[in-house]
Amino acid sequence: MPEQNGKLHREEICPDKKSTLDLETVRARVAETKGPEFWRSLEELAGSEEFREMMHREFPKGASEWIDPVSRRGFMKLMGASLALAGMTACTKQPLEPIVPYVRQPEEVIPGRPLFYATAFTLGAYAIPLLVESHLYRPTKIEGNDQHPASVGGTDVFAQASILGMYDPDRAQTISYLGEIRTWGNFVEAIRGPLNSQKAVQGAGLRILTRSFSSPTLADQLRSLLQLYPQAKWHVYEPINRDNVLAGAQMAFSQAVETRYDLEKADVILSLDADFLSAGFPGNVRYIRDFAKRRDPDSGNMSRLYVAEGTPSATGAKADHRLPVSASFVETFARALAVPLGITAGTGELPMRF
Amino acid sequence: MQIFHRSTNTISRATIYGAVFLIAALLWAVLELQRSPYITYAKVVRPQPVPFSHQHHVAGLGIDCRYCHTSVENSSFAGIPPTKTCMNCHSQIWTGAPLLEPVRESFRSGKSLVWTRVNDLPDFVYFNHSIHINKGVGCNTCHGPVDRMPLMFNYASLQMEWCLDCHRDPAKYLRPRDQVFNMRYQEPSTFMPIVVEGKQYTDQLSLGSDLVKKYNLRTVADITSCSTCHR
Numbered sequence: 001m002p003e004q005n006g007k008l009h010r011e012e013i014c015p016d017k018k019s020t021l022d023l024e025t026v027r028a029r030v031a032e033t034k035g036p037e038f039w040r041s042l043e044e045l046a047g048s049e050e051f052r053e054m055m056h057r058e059f060p061k062g063a064s065e066w067i068d069p070v071s072r073r074g075f076m077k078l079m080g081a082s083l084a085l086a087g088m089t090a091c092t093k094q095p096l097e098p099i100v101p102y103v104r105q106p107e108e109v110i111p112g113r114p115l116f117y118a119t120a121f122t123l124g125a126y127a128i129p130l131l132v133e134s135h136l137y138r139p140t141k142i143e144g145n146d147q148h149p150a151s152v153g154g155t156d157v158f159a160q161a162s163i164l165g166m167y168d169p170d171r172a173q174t175i176s177y178l179g180e181i182r183t184w185g186n187f188v189e190a191i192r193g194p195l196n197s198q199k200a201v202q203g204a205g206l207r208i209l210t211r212s213f214s215s216p217t218l219a220d221q222l223r224s225l226l227q228l229y230p231q232a233k234w235h236v237y238e239p240i241n242r243d244n245v246l247a248g249a250q251m252a253f254s255q256a257v258e259t260r261y262d263l264e265k266a267d268v269i270l271s272l273d274a275d276f277l278s279a280g281f282p283g284n285v286r287y288i289r290d291f292a293k294r295r296d297p298d299s300g301n302m303s304r305l306y307v308a309e310g311t312p313s314a315t316g317a318k319a320d321h322r323l324p325v326s327a328s329f330v331e332t333f334a335r336a337l338a339v340p341l342g343i344t345a346g347t348g349e350l351p352m353r354f
Numbered sequence: 355m356q357i358f359h360r361s362t363n364t365i366s367r368a369t370i371y372g373a374v375f376l377i378a379a380l381l382w383a384v385l386e387l388q389r390s391p392y393i394t395y396a397k398v399v400r401p402q403p404v405p406f407s408h409q410h411h412v413a414g415l416g417i418d419c420r421y422c423h424t425s426v427e428n429s430s431f432a433g434i435p436p437t438k439t440c441m442n443c444h445s446q447i448w449t450g451a452p453l454l455e456p457v458r459e460s461f462r463s464g465k466s467l468v469w470t471r472v473n474d475l476p477d478f479v480y481f482n483h484s485i486h487i488n489k490g491v492g493c494n495t496c497h498g499p500v501d502r503m504p505l506m507f508n509y510a511s512l513q514m515e516w517c518l519d520c521h522r523d524p525a526k527y528l529r530p531r532d533q534v535f536n537m538r539y540q541e542p543s544t545f546m547p548i549v550v551e552g553k554q555y556t557d558q559l560s561l562g563s564d565l566v567k568k569y570n571l572r573t574v575a576d577i578t579s580c581s582t583c584h585r
Binding site for chain 2: 023026027030093094096097098099100101102103104105110111112113
């Protein structure tokens with residue numbers, strides 16, 4: 001091959017190429033490289049001035065990518081490798097774990113087996129009997145108490161969710177005074193003085209605020225407190241309450257009584273804006289079971305449910321016939337309905353409803 | 355003109371061919387390491403607050419496993435004894451021994467003793483002791499000769515392959531239920547046969563396969579399915 005000064009010109013090999021290739025430089029470059037060096041053409045390896053100029057002209061951004069330490073390609077390689085190797089985190093030596101027994105193990109607890117405690121969930125003044133499954137004294141799951149007639153094993157959504165209230169981080173774990181932790185002894189000491197001074201005025205300055213409850217024990221305790229402080233006042237506030245229901249019962253039965261329904265015996269049920277199948281209605285878990293017992297179409301005595309209500313509800317969804325009425329219209333509707341039912345006399349005509 | 359010397363032909367062929375074997379060898383080394391006591395702590399004594407000797411208490415004094423590990427027959431977790439179990443005896447014997455000071459201190463202060471867990475499975479595995487006991491797997495089948503251990507260590511690697519070895523053929527390891535807590539049980543042989551319900555057995559496999567039927571074990575397909583342990 002023709003050689004000129006030890007340099008081989010490309011024109012000799014490929015006559016139509018005019019650029020020069022300095023093979024000596026290329027050899028020198030390859031000889032001094034230590035690690036991997038990637039190149040796409042011999043010109044690039046030579047690193048000639050013309051090549052660099054051509055790169056800059058052709059790929060303005062690409063030219064500078066050359067010296068970028070972490071290119072997009074490098075980044076993708078790193079991330080791909082990290083993802084693939086991430087599974088290897090399990091290939092570590094298992095660290096030494098402690099195992100800590102009791103000092104005095106309570107007799108009834110078997111580690112690994114749950115214990116069930118009978119308790120009740122209260123919403124307002126109404127309770128649902130529960131069995132709480134607990135593992136090593138940590139409550140984990142709410143179950144119904146199927147031996148209790150008030151629920152025959154049913155629970156509603158609020159009862160099931162109440163387990164989260166146990167682990168609510170906002171739940172107070174200690175007594176606090178003005179934001180600082182105090183003991184029960186501090187509280188008793190703090191309240192002793194004012195209570196003693198109240199004894200002189202028979203508790204005229206004492207007010208007790210509670211929510212609605214139906215616990216006989218708590219009622220008894222409050223009663224004995226009020227005997228100690230006869231002038232004290234006990235206020236009850238329940239945001240969502242059945243005060244109107246009790247007021248209505250007072251009007252109807254001259255005492256504030258709660259009604260209990262035996263839906264298993266009912267052939268026809270009319271609900272006037274009473275959502276008795278939903279959570280929050282007292283006794284709903286029992287009503288659901290009793291109602292369901294009479295809903296077998298093959299039994300021959302399937303019950304019928306009429307619902308007149310405003311807001312769509314679960315009871316309305318189960319109704320055989322549902323009449324949407326606004327809450328203010330329910331009384332008018334009931335009065336009009338009383339006539340064909342033979343409860344009152346009258347025309348039984350419904351005015352235009354809105 | 356050549357950039358690379360001719361010898362690179364041979365070198366590249368040799369390295370590519372040899373790299374396969376090299377990688378295989380490295381992989382084998384890693385897997386052997388993974389099975390070694392370095393990783394599994396098998397037969398490695400772990401540090402404990404008190405040097406409790408099973409050899410003395412079980413072989414020496416004859417205390418049954420269940421005196422301390424109380425829930426092994428009816429729970430998934432066998433349990434280790436509370437400090438009170440130790441103090442049942444040690445409030446009356448060796449009452450002043452300095453070796454037992456951590457136990458007495460724990461009982462006095464109400465702070466539990468912090469032992470190092472020896473038989474420890476990863477958290478993604480569910481292991482239930484009671485089913486194994488009730489189907490005739492002996493204590494020392496898995497835990498080894500505990501009654502001859504002056505300090506507790508893991509007899510087996512407790513790796514999945516070790517568990518599967520039995521789960522794939524339980525007949526190899528089953529024993530009659532009344533022998534489960536017997537530390538000196540020997541598998542049946544011609545000069546020491548085992549009698550179960552009148553029938554004499556001279557080898558483990560025949561005894562085991564009969565026990566599989568008698569104790570109503572589930573099929574191998576069932577007990578080797580993933581969700582049996584990885585719940």
